[in-house]
Amino acid sequence: METVTIRGQDIAETVRAALQYIAVYHTPDYLKQLTFAYEKEESEAARSAIGQILESSRLAALGNRPMCQDTGMVTVFAKIGQSVVVEGDKTLSEYVNDGVRQAYLDEGNPLRASMVGDPIFERKNTRDNTPAVTHVETCVGNTLELLVAAKGGGSENKARYTMLNPAASVADWVVETVAGLGAGWCPPGLIGVGVGGSAEKAMLLAKRALMDEIDIGELQKRGPSSKEEELRLELYERINALGIGAQGLGGLTTVVDVKLATYPTHAASKPVALMPQCAANRHAKVTLRGDGPAYLDPPDLESWPKIDGSIGTEGMLRVEVDTLTHEAMQNWKPGDRLLLSGKILTGRDAAHKRIADMLAKGEPLPFSIKNRVIYYVGPVDPVGDEVVGPAGPTTSTRMDGYTQMMLDQGVLSMIGKAERGADSVHRIAKAGATYLIAVGGAAVLVAKAITSARLVAFEDLGMEAVREFEVKNMPVTVAVDVSGQSIHKLGPARWRR
Numbered sequence: 001m002e003t004v005t006i007r008g009q010d011i012a013e014t015v016r017a018a019l020q021y022i023a024v025y026h027t028p029d030y031l032k033q034l035t036f037a038y039e040k041e042e043s044e045a046a047r048s049a050i051g052q053i054l055e056s057s058r059l060a061a062l063g064n065r066p067m068c069q070d071t072g073m074v075t076v077f078a079k080i081g082q083s084v085v086v087e088g089d090k091t092l093s094e095y096v097n098d099g100v101r102q103a104y105l106d107e108g109n110p111l112r113a114s115m116v117g118d119p120i121f122e123r124k125n126t127r128d129n130t131p132a133v134t135h136v137e138t139c140v141g142n143t144l145e146l147l148v149a150a151k152g153g154g155s156e157n158k159a160r161y162t163m164l165n166p167a168a169s170v171a172d173w174v175v176e177t178v179a180g181l182g183a184g185w186c187p188p189g190l191i192g193v194g195v196g197g198s199a200e201k202a203m204l205l206a207k208r209a210l211m212d213e214i215d216i217g218e219l220q221k222r223g224p225s226s227k228e229e230e231l232r233l234e235l236y237e238r239i240n241a242l243g244i245g246a247q248g249l250g251g252l253t254t255v256v257d258v259k260l261a262t263y264p265t266h267a268a269s270k271p272v273a274l275m276p277q278c279a280a281n282r283h284a285k286v287t288l289r290g291d292g293p294a295y296l297d298p299p300d301l302e303s304w305p306k307i308d309g310s311i312g313t314e315g316m317l318r319v320e321v322d323t324l325t326h327e328a329m330q331n332w333k334p335g336d337r338l339l340l341s342g343k344i345l346t347g348r349d350a351a352h353k354r355i356a357d358m359l360a361k362g363e364p365l366p367f368s369i370k371n372r373v374i375y376y377v378g379p380v381d382p383v384g385d386e387v388v389g390p391a392g393p394t395t396s397t398r399m400d401g402y403t404q405m406m407l408d409q410g411v412l413s414m415i416g417k418a419e420r421g422a423d424s425v426h427r428i429a430k431a432g433a434t435y436l437i438a439v440g441g442a443a444v445l446v447a448k449a450i451t452s453a454r455l456v457a458f459e460d461l462g463m464e465a466v467r468e469f470e471v472k473n474m475p476v477t478v479a480v481d482v483s484g485q486s487i488h489k490l491g492p493a494r495w496r497r
């Protein structure tokens with residue numbers, strides 16, 4: 001076979017372009033299946049959440065801005081032909097990292113840098129989203145195939161693994177595990193299941209499977225032709241019957257597909273990995289052939305579903321957060337939809353830890369939390385005339401350990417996504433506070449409600465710094481009310497089948 005030389009800088013450029021592309025455009029198969037889910041959804045809350053995700057996706061595509069504020073950790077599956085020579089003085093992974101750096105620091109459409117260099121101690125943001133996680137496999141041939149993905153932290157955090165006994169049921173473990181995941185992985189999405197091989201192989205199988213085309217609709221129509229397909233259908237039905245629904249609000253669709261990949265394994269083993277994929281389903285395949293960088297064709301922007309994903313403000317309670325009191329929150333009930341206006345503070349993982357460290361040392365905080373509303377968010381940097389880039393909520397359970405600390409500081413209400421832990425719910429109710437949710441995955445739409453943003457503290461934390469947002473009619477839903485009732489318990493219980 002003829003040897004082909006592929007320039008390292010073409011690899012970097014291909015990765016750059018692919019990352020910019022997938023940050024902005026949902027894949028057509030996901031859009032199609034999500035639109036189908038939207039059309040058949042009977043739960044009003046879940047239908048509204050899906051509508052907001054679809055509308056936000058359209059705005060992202062039209063405005064060339066990221067569909068989600070979490071623009072992900074880059075994962076690349078590279079398949080390199082044995083007759084390929086990579087020209088340059090760096091490794092393939094280093095060229096991939098060059099592409100990541102260029103994509104995330106793009107001036108026209110900067111993506112959010114989420115990677116921290118040292119995962120245990122300092123956890124300092126690398127500021128350019130490097131490094132990527134690159135898996136390289138060789139094959140016979142003279143092309144380089146790159147499967148480029150950018151996976152959000154919320155769904156990656158819900159990856160699970162087990163070693164089953166050989167006779168145990170894969171389906172039962174998967175369904176039970178999904179039932180216990182909560183909504184931090186931002187359903188409706190996909191579940192990838194990898195079975196077999198060794199422990200690490202099963203994880204890779206599950207992740208790689210997520211990037212196969214969404215085809216459950218066709219599979220349902222034509223019927224299964226293998227045991228694997230039967231298992232996919234069973235999982236799809238059983239997971240959706242759990243009633244978790246969009247954002248965990250309770251509804252008909254929790255997964256838009258279930259992907260399965262298998263590999264031979266040891267007679268004593270049955271490794272099973274479960275990998276959720278959030279609504280920001282971002283991946284693309286590009287092939288380099290030695291004739292320059294590979295680019296993806298721009299999608300037809302007319303092909304985005306024209307649904308009424310706008311927030312119908314009818315029946316929604318307008319709330320002025322600057323004058324909000326405990327008494328005013330007494331009448332809020334789980335599921336109530338509010339439009340917030342006024343000034344809210346932002347803060348997420350690193351800011352909460354910084355606050356805790358300062359309080360432990362007896363240091364004064366550089367801002368007051370008393371009677372404030374805090375939004376768990378790490379926004380994308382703004383461009384042009386934006387005041388802030390896409391700014392959807394992050395998973396609130398990670399802040400559960402700080403709930404009492406924030407309540408002691410006088411916080412009135414917290415905004416995030418997904419359920420709170422039982423202990424947090426109890427503490428929130430005891431303090432007469434509340435917990436609200438915005439729609440994860442509708443980051444562009446949420447950002448439209450933010451009219452100004454200013455840095456308040458902890459600038460060194462990058463996207464995790466504390467900011468003050470002025471919002472106008474920011475749509476949120478009451479998730480935990482002052483009596484400790486939770487929409488994430490009530491909703492799924494109602495829609496479980």
Ligand SMILES: O=C(O)C[C@H](O)C(=O)O
Pocket residue numbers: 069070152153154155184186377378392393394395440
């Ligand atoms: O980091 C974020 O902004 C969100 C994160 O992906 C999450 O879902 O919790």
